[in-house]
Amino acid sequence: MSDTSAAPEARSGSSATHGSAKNRSSFPLPDLDWEPARGYWEGAAAGELRLAFCGSCGAVNWYPKPTCGGCAAAGFEWRAVGGAGTLFSYSVVSHAFLPQYRDLLPMIPALVVLDEVPGVRIVTRLVDADSSALACDAPVEVVFRALRFVGIEGEVVVPLFRLR
Amino acid sequence: MSGTVDWGYAEAYDDVSGEVAIVGVGDADHTAASGRTTKEIAIQAVERALDDAGLTARDVDGIMYAPFMADQLTERDFQAHFGVSQDIWVSHQGGGMRWAATAPYEAAQAIRTGQASVILNSFAVAWATQRGDMVGGPGQAHVDELYKQNLEVPFGWFPQPVYFATIARRHMHEFGTLPEALGAIAVACRAHANKNPTAVMHNKRLTLNDYLSKPFLVEPFRKEDCCLISDGGAAFLMTSVARARDLRRPVVEVAGVGLGTSYTGTHWSQQAAFTSTPQVFAGPVAFRMAGITPSEVDVFTCYDPFTIVTLMQLEDLGFCAKGGGGPFVTSTNLLHDGGGLPIQTHGGLLSHAYVLGIAHVGEVVRQLRGTAAAQVPGAEIGIYGGYTGPQASTLVLRRAR
Numbered sequence: 025m026s027d028t029s030a031a032p033e034a035r036s037g038s039s040a041t042h043g044s045a046k047n048r049s050s051f052p053l054p055d056l057d058w059e060p061a062r063g064y065w066e067g068a069a070a071g072e073l074r075l076a077f078c079g080s081c082g083a084v085n086w087y088p089k090p091t092c093g094g095c096a097a098a099g100f101e102w103r104a105v106g107g108a109g110t111l112f113s114y115s116v117v118s119h120a121f122l123p124q125y126r127d128l129l130p131m132i133p134a135l136v137v138l139d140e141v142p143g144v145r146i147v148t149r150l151v152d153a154d155s156s157a158l159a160c161d162a163p164v165e166v167v168f169r170a171l172r173f174v175g176i177e178g179e180v181v182v183p184l185f186r187l188r
Numbered sequence: 189m190s191g192t193v194d195w196g197y198a199e200a201y202d203d204v205s206g207e208v209a210i211v212g213v214g215d216a217d218h219t220a221a222s223g224r225t226t227k228e229i230a231i232q233a234v235e236r237a238l239d240d241a242g243l244t245a246r247d248v249d250g251i252m253y254a255p256f257m258a259d260q261l262t263e264r265d266f267q268a269h270f271g272v273s274q275d276i277w278v279s280h281q282g283g284g285m286r287w288a289a290t291a292p293y294e295a296a297q298a299i300r301t302g303q304a305s306v307i308l309n310s311f312a313v314a315w316a317t318q319r320g321d322m323v324g325g326p327g328q329a330h331v332d333e334l335y336k337q338n339l340e341v342p343f344g345w346f347p348q349p350v351y352f353a354t355i356a357r358r359h360m361h362e363f364g365t366l367p368e369a370l371g372a373i374a375v376a377c378r379a380h381a382n383k384n385p386t387a388v389m390h391n392k393r394l395t396l397n398d399y400l401s402k403p404f405l406v407e408p409f410r411k412e413d414c415c416l417i418s419d420g421g422a423a424f425l426m427t428s429v430a431r432a433r434d435l436r437r438p439v440v441e442v443a444g445v446g447l448g449t450s451y452t453g454t455h456w457s458q459q460a461a462f463t464s465t466p467q468v469f470a471g472p473v474a475f476r477m478a479g480i481t482p483s484e485v486d487v488f489t490c491y492d493p494f495t496i497v498t499l500m501q502l503e504d505l506g507f508c509a510k511g512g513g514g515p516f517v518t519s520t521n522l523l524h525d526g527g528g529l530p531i532q533t534h535g536g537l538l539s540h541a542y543v544l545g546i547a548h549v550g551e552v553v554r555q556l557r558g559t560a561a562a563q564v565p566g567a568e569i570g571i572y573g574g575y576t577g578p579q580a581s582t583l584v585l586r587r588a589r
Contacts, residue, residue, distance in 0.1 A: 041333060041334055041335070042332050042333055042334060043332060043334050043337065044332055045323050045328075045331040045332055045337055045341070046323055051337070051341075052337075052341045052342055053342060054337075054338045054339070054342045055334075055337070055338055058334060058338050060334075060335070060338075061338050061339060064339070086458065087335045087339060087455060087458065112358065112462075113354045113355070113357045113358035113361070113462070114354060114357060115350055115353035115354045115357055115406045115407055115408070115409070116404065116406070116407035117344055117350060117406050117407075118403075118404060118405065118406070118407070119349075119405050119406065121324055121325075121327065121346060121347055121349070121350070122323070122324055122341075122346070125344060128344065131344045132344075133343050133344040133345040133346075133350055133354070134343075134345075134354075135345075135354060135457055145457050145458060147339055147340045147343050147345045147457050148343050149343040149344050149345075155407070159361070160357065160358060160361035160362075161361070171342060180342070182342060182343070184343075
């Protein structure tokens, strides 16, 4: 639906922001070679939740863009932040919108606000959770788990969250 | 929330009130997977819009479409199909979604400056037919955006039903919105589709009890909260109000247009006002231009991919207070003949057809002519709220005196 495709930015089709999911065999695992988020996955592999902070003004930038949204400077530093936060919102998905999601159902994709960096919402998935026990603003904490998808080779350690 | 956070802006629009009329409207057949091509669908809608207006292809000297959507009807397609060769002004600011509301603004500028006099806007999709070849169906445009592909999709936050179920959940948390409120919207759409022979869901009934007994798809959404996937399209023709008076239909004029934009684009996860739409920016511009308030609107339509998007736009356009959408839709008669605020009187994206809003504009025009399938008695003012996520737009149409 395209509330979407029509996005001004989605219209540019620029290679910096767009790339066919169909042509990447590791999809829907994240692409570890995609520069803007490289530090996120390196942090997860080291057991840290790292975010991009502007090397010039120090502002956190999420999502990590090529230049700072605050001061327009280029150059970021990936810094570890605390993994405690609150559950901003979530949904309980019982339909495989991608065939690769099939073995994960029901799954609970969620947005988490970090206690240390309240301006940021992390897109993640809740694990070890009983969906009937969830509520917005519940306290959560990060855990690092290997993400795998049915039919897709390999795995990537990513930050997921659970109730605390 | 939207009042305290800087999260978007309104476009500075000139006053075009009373300059342009919509003089012809046409819908292609709205169907399940049909094997038709997108362009074939668009041509059918255009032929019907021309017939409706009593105009011929030779009269059209302006064409608007959305080049970033696949296979839309271009000026070359139009000339080739109809065998015409006149000069044609072309705008890429056409199509459905928010553009179905702002195309009349662009048309007004072109007519003012003499670049065109009769302007066609069309939009079509064959997504029911093409669905199996798309990654995530209509989510494909999102999955190919690399921030989403890397930072959202791996976590299952994809596609649109998941985004908007998450927004709905937060709306429920902040404002106490109940499932019955979402259900009231779905049921009103279906009741209108049941009266509309062109609606995909024409023969399928839905009561509130039916709705509440359906299983969750993406909790808190049921399938009934989500738009259809269908093949179809629509078109409309615009000209000056002066010229419209010489044509065959009652004159429906553009009274107001507004456009609002969110800074965070299609990254809903990061939108500061998470449970709002950019209608908070677009609406006041359009209503001021039209010289009306929401209480004067007889027919409400809006881009409605999900029930919550209708609820939020009702709030953001000022039909009720922010957060009051739930009580508003459960205490207001939403049907065409109920004397309250009739919404999505053709069935909307939920129950009429998934043609991304362009058919909503045709529906409002028919309402103001008095020829709609589920007619609102005496309707004089109708609106279409356009939406893409990053942007929202408001179109106020009025029966001309």
